[in-house]
Amino acid sequence: MFNNVKILYHQGKQFIPDVTTVEVPGIFRGRPIISLEKVDQSKFVELCPTDAISQNPLCIDLGKCTFCGECARVFPNKISFTKDYKLSVNKRENLIIKEGEDQPIELNSELIRKEIHKMFGGSLKLRQISAGGDNSCEAELNAAGNVNFDMGRFGIEFVASPRHADGIVITGPISENMAEPVQICYDATPNPKIIILAGTDAISGGIFLESKAINRSFLEKYPIDLYIPGNPVHPLTFINGVLGLISRKK
Amino acid sequence: MNYITISNNQTIPISDIPEINYDTFFDTNTSFIYDNVERHCVNYYGYQFNNRIKLICCIADDNTHEIFVSSCLVHQTDKLSSFTAKLFCFEKFEREIHENFGIDYVDHPWLKPLRYAHNRFDKSKQNANYQFYSIDSDELHEVGVGPIHAGIIEPGHFRFICNGEQILHLEIQLGYQHRGIEQYFLEKKNLLQRATIAENIAGDTVVGHTTAFSHIWESLCGFKAHRDIQFARTLALELERVAVHTGDLSAVCTDIAYQLGSSVFGRLRTPIINYFQEWSGNRLAKGLIRPGRNQFPFSKLLGERLKEVFDKFEPDFTEMNEELFSLPSALSRFERTGVVSFDDVSKIGTVGMSARMSGVNRDIRVSHLYCLYPELNHEPIIKHHGDVYSRVQIRKHEVWQSIKHIRNLLNSIPEEISADSTLNKPKPNSFTLSLVEGWRGEICHCAITDVNGDLLHYKVKDPSFHNWLALALAVRNNEISDFPVCNKSFNLSYCGHDL
Numbered sequence: 001m002f003n004n005v006k007i008l009y010h011q012g013k014q015f016i017p018d019v020t021t022v023e024v025p026g027i028f029r030g031r032p033i034i035s036l037e038k039v040d041q042s043k044f045v046e047l048c049p050t051d052a053i054s055q056n057p058l059c060i061d062l063g064k065c066t067f068c069g070e071c072a073r074v075f076p077n078k079i080s081f082t083k084d085y086k087l088s089v090n091k092r093e094n095l096i097i098k099e100g101e102d103q104p105i106e107l108n109s110e111l112i113r114k115e116i117h118k119m120f121g122g123s124l125k126l127r128q129i130s131a132g133g134d135n136s137c138e139a140e141l142n143a144a145g146n147v148n149f150d151m152g153r154f155g156i157e158f159v160a161s162p163r164h165a166d167g168i169v170i171t172g173p174i175s176e177n178m179a180e181p182v183q184i185c186y187d188a189t190p191n192p193k194i195i196i197l198a199g200t201d202a203i204s205g206g207i208f209l210e211s212k213a214i215n216r217s218f219l220e221k222y223p224i225d226l227y228i229p230g231n232p233v234h235p236l237t238f239i240n241g242v243l244g245l246i247s248r249k250k
Numbered sequence: 251m252n253y254i255t256i257s258n259n260q261t262i263p264i265s266d267i268p269e270i271n272y273d274t275f276f277d278t279n280t281s282f283i284y285d286n287v288e289r290h291c292v293n294y295y296g297y298q299f300n301n302r303i304k305l306i307c308c309i310a311d312d313n314t315h316e317i318f319v320s321s322c323l324v325h326q327t328d329k330l331s332s333f334t335a336k337l338f339c340f341e342k343f344e345r346e347i348h349e350n351f352g353i354d355y356v357d358h359p360w361l362k363p364l365r366y367a368h369n370r371f372d373k374s375k376q377n378a379n380y381q382f383y384s385i386d387s388d389e390l391h392e393v394g395v396g397p398i399h400a401g402i403i404e405p406g407h408f409r410f411i412c413n414g415e416q417i418l419h420l421e422i423q424l425g426y427q428h429r430g431i432e433q434y435f436l437e438k439k440n441l442l443q444r445a446t447i448a449e450n451i452a453g454d455t456v457v458g459h460t461t462a463f464s465h466i467w468e469s470l471c472g473f474k475a476h477r478d479i480q481f482a483r484t485l486a487l488e489l490e491r492v493a494v495h496t497g498d499l500s501a502v503c504t505d506i507a508y509q510l511g512s513s514v515f516g517r518l519r520t521p522i523i524n525y526f527q528e529w530s531g532n533r534l535a536k537g538l539i540r541p542g543r544n545q546f547p548f549s550k551l552l553g554e555r556l557k558e559v560f561d562k563f564e565p566d567f568t569e570m571n572e573e574l575f576s577l578p579s580a581l582s583r584f585e586r587t588g589v590v591s592f593d594d595v596s597k598i599g600t601v602g603m604s605a606r607m608s609g610v611n612r613d614i615r616v617s618h619l620y621c622l623y624p625e626l627n628h629e630p631i632i633k634h635h636g637d638v639y640s641r642v643q644i645r646k647h648e649v650w651q652s653i654k655h656i657r658n659l660l661n662s663i664p665e666e667i668s669a670d671s672t673l674n675k676p677k678p679n680s681f682t683l684s685l686v687e688g689w690r691g692e693i694c695h696c697a698i699t700d701v702n703g704d705l706l707h708y709k710v711k712d713p714s715f716h717n718w719l720a721l722a723l724a725v726r727n728n729e730i731s732d733f734p735v736c737n738k739s740f741n742l743s744y745c746g747h748d749l
């Protein structure tokens with residue numbers, strides 16, 4: 001007993017008091033800023049491993065970007081990654097960051113279905129499906145529930161069965177061999193339900209977009225409620241994204 | 251000569267690998283391993299070669315640091331006698347060859363699909379029609395779990411045959427995570443794309459797999475990585491081990507319902523992976539390791555920061571372990587649970603931690619040196635009981651040991667930083683093999699180039715490839731309620747296996 005108390009005492013305070021404002025350590029690659037400097041734009045298109053960069057104007061699609069940092073490394077004056085981890089959107093096009101833009105990424109509140117706040121505002125139970133995910137996003141979603149990030153304080157939790165869930169969170173590009181289980185899991189989730197895509201692989205296929213072994217037809221059938229970029233998704237990106245979706249807008 | 255002897259990361263002309271007939275191929279490779287626990291098969295695979303299939307077998311000798319490579323040409327329609335009938339460690343390799351090319355083995359005991367690869371020979375074989383082993387009995391029942399599991403974890407199907415609460419047999423059916431990685435390496439032509447694929451093979455072994463890929467590529471291009479690059483890789487490999495082992499200790503505590511251990515180990519992992527972010531901008535080290543480059547030069551300041559992280563980490567980690575390993579309720583869940591014997595481990599050819607848990611001294615960090623390991627005088631941590639306790643002990647000791655290695659490295663942070671250099675084109679018609687000890691065990695990548703120096707074939711073997719079978723054996727005769735703790739004590743990779 002005494003040992004336990006000692007261990008508890010030695011942990012100090014581990015939880016992050018405010019997950020919406022805390023600063024992340026080091027050199028996190030979050031929301032990019034593209035300057036208006038003139039450069040040979042075709043070079044970017046060549047260098048990006050996932051075709052996330054398009055030209056005229058120069059844009060980065062955060063749904064495709066693997067946050068490898070190569071573009072900023074080669075053209076530091078043109079592209080820089082800020083430590084802003086709030087990257088989630090509910091409209092796919094809003095993940096495209098254009099030259100000269102420097103404003104926070106936010107959800108479009110008009111597009112959030114009415115029932116979401118009403119039904120899930122105080123408690124959201126999610127079923128996670130890894131569909132060809134490489135276990136990095138999965139690890140970070142687990143971390144979102146640990147004592148540091150403590151997502152449970154907002155009533156957001158992952159549950160063991162789709163039947164207990166209010167929605168699904170897909171990670172991974174959706175491998176052909178997981179296409180059917182994804183559908184079965186979605187069907188087993190009671191209405192109303194939401195779909196969240198977590199991580200670059202889930203949002204666009206990421207580096208695996210052109211692999212013949214993936215099958216993304218499920219995503220064409222249903223509206224997506226939330227896109228959370230990252231490779232993997234940072235726990236703070238995830239928590240802030242979900243909070244943006246379920247909390248009431250002023 | 252029936253084979254050629256190479257060392258880790260050596261590039262040789264593909265024509266130097268002797269091509270022998272199947273009988274000689276069979277004898278040569280099986281007799282390498284027969285009765286020789288210090289030898290094991292690091293890779294055995296096939297690829298299309300004109301109208302035939304070329305089989306390449308690579309056997310590593312842990313004592314002499316050599317790797318013996320031989321090859322053999324067969325037809326798709328051939329009916330071959332299987333290595334597996336003689337030595338069980340070839341079981342997975344031959345299933346893979348059968349699945350990919352349709353080659354039949356007349357005496358293979360278990361010729362089932364392995365991962366339902368997209369370009370498999372027989373597309374009529376699907377996850378849905380997999381034939382599980384079953385026992386016709388009124389007393390026994392079956393329990394099916396997956397492919398989607400209860401936690402936030404990758405998919406795979408487990409089928410238990412139980413007698414009451416006791417597991418008689420477990421069969422693990424994988425393949426759900428298959429993304430066509432090996433084929434995709436060939437389709438994506440640009441180096442950064444390939445490095446990105448390598449770091450997505452298994453997101454919990456980012457450093458391990460990107461290091462193996464970088465070694466392959468640098469060897470093919472005739473590039474010798476400078477000390478600073480090797481320093482970063484060695485340090486990152488050990489740091490990845492610290493992070494995952496600590497996280498898995500947390501998971502094991504969760505599965506025995508020990509909340510304090512679960513929370514404390516869970517939060518201790520955080521500063522380690524946050525440190526990866528401080529250094530490289532990514533908590534799981536994606537983007538850190540690239541062929542021919544020092545992406546994020548390691549500075550004195552970063553060294554000081556890492557020491558601070560460890561100074562805080564170590565006392566808490568040690569204190570938590572002392573408490574955990576003095577709790578009778580924890581020990582009773584660990585000891586003699588999920589045992590895999592020395593004999594079984596040697597037979598199935600497990601690697602890394604899953605070999606060392608049962609007294610097999612197998613660790614690429616001493617047997618096939620690379621990076622700065624020659625300087626670290628690494629001594630593998632070996633346990634003998636092959637149970638959950640041994641696996642948990644290995645994790646604890648390896649965390650301490652890795653921290654010691656890193657502290658040693660920090661005494662000589664390289665000051666000279668390599669400038670980005672453009673690599674030469676890979677040598678044409680060549681073969682390279684790279685072995686890296688990831689936290690789970692040995693990772694093996696093999697590459698073959700064509701006349702133009704383009705990739706003709708790329709082969710990845712994750713340690714989980716063999717080790718899944720160890721889990722299936724471990725749970726026999728255990729209560730089904732002990733399955734989670736057995737599983738977490740191994741923590742094997744689905745995506746690494748399925749590719």
Ligand code: SF4
Pocket residue numbers: 047048049050051052053060064065066067068069070071072
């Ligand atoms: S950071 Fe994103 S946009 Fe830039 S090169 Fe990498 S993947 Fe492309």
